[in-house]
Amino acid sequence: xGRPFRLLAVLGALAVGACTASxxxxxxxxxATDAVYVVSRGWHVEIGLATDDLAGPLTVxxxxxxxxxxxMFGYGKKTFFTARVxxxxxxxxxxxxxxxxxxxxxxxxxPPYAYPTSDVMVLRLxxxxxxxxxxxxxxxLGKDRAGGPRLVAPGNFPGSVFYAARSSYSLTHTCNTxxxxxxxxxxxxxxxxxxxxxxxxxxxxxxxGGCTPEAPPAERPTPLLCRP
Numbered sequence: 141x142g143r144p145f146r147l148l149a150v151l152g153a154l155a156v157g158a159c160t161a162s163x164x165x166x167x168x169x170x171x172a173t174d175a176v177y178v179v180s181r182g183w184h185v186e187i188g189l190a191t192d193d194l195a196g197p198l199t200v201x202x203x204x205x206x207x208x209x210x211x212m213f214g215y216g217k218k219t220f221f222t223a224r225v226x227x228x229x230x231x232x233x234x235x236x237x238x239x240x241x242x243x244x245x246x247x248x249x250x251p252p253y254a255y256p257t258s259d260v261m262v263l264r265l266x267x268x269x270x271x272x273x274x275x276x277x278x279x280x281l282g283k284d285r286a287g288g289p290r291l292v293a294p295g296n297f298p299g300s301v302f303y304a305a306r307s308s309y310s311l312t313h314t315c316n317t318x319x320x321x322x323x324x325x326x327x328x329x330x331x332x333x334x335x336x337x338x339x340x341x342x343x344x345x346x347x348x349g350g351c352t353p354e355a356p357p358a359e360r361p362t363p364l365l366c367r368p
Contacts (some may be wrong), residue, residue: 164344164351165352176326178260178262186212188318217314236286237310240308261345266327268327273323282303316340320341
């Protein structure tokens with residue numbers, strides 16, 4: 141787990157455990173189109189799309205990550221997400237309001253092959269859901285003078301990059317709220333209202349039909365992340 145994913149590890153651990161529902165297992169397969177991946181990384185939830193499912197202006201990331209099979213999108217407070225956090229006071233201040241960033245990570249394969257499958261859930265998107273989800277993400281990305289996503293810093297993983305977000309981070313608009321709102325915008329029966337912790341988002345994903353893929357075959361190695 142990267143350094144920014146330690147935020148709320150103490151403050152939120154009990155809430156995460158108490159609120160999380162266990163998703164049912166499902167056959168791994170490889171959804172051809174219109175599937176969204178939800179990855180729970182401790183206190184932090186990210187969402188992912190196959191690059192073939194990107195729509196509208198968000199397709200610019202096919203050029204930024206030309207070798208990626210899928211992209212993960214994770215939201216967080218800029219000063220905490222992009223910088224090293226070492227002291228207790230910095231952890232305490234981490235959840236307070238501030239500017240936000242969106243970390244985009246390119247994967248060489250679909251998320252179940254890049255992360256422990258126990259951390260991954262899959263949801264089928266409704267008709268036009270991939271376009272609506274792409275639009276939600278694009279609309280929250282800050283733009284540079286050329287109209288492209290505004291780069292902030294290298295990400296915390298190989299093949300990841302931080303981009304500016306237009307919305308702001310707060311205790312009522314965390315990474316987990318953002319992920320739930322994104323799924324709602326995609327037309328799924330999931331609401332970000334009242335969401336703070338990852339367990340709340342995971343429970344709502346499960347209630348909407350999210351399932352955990354079976355473990356990938358042992359002979360298929362976990363690939364490296366793509367570098368932009």
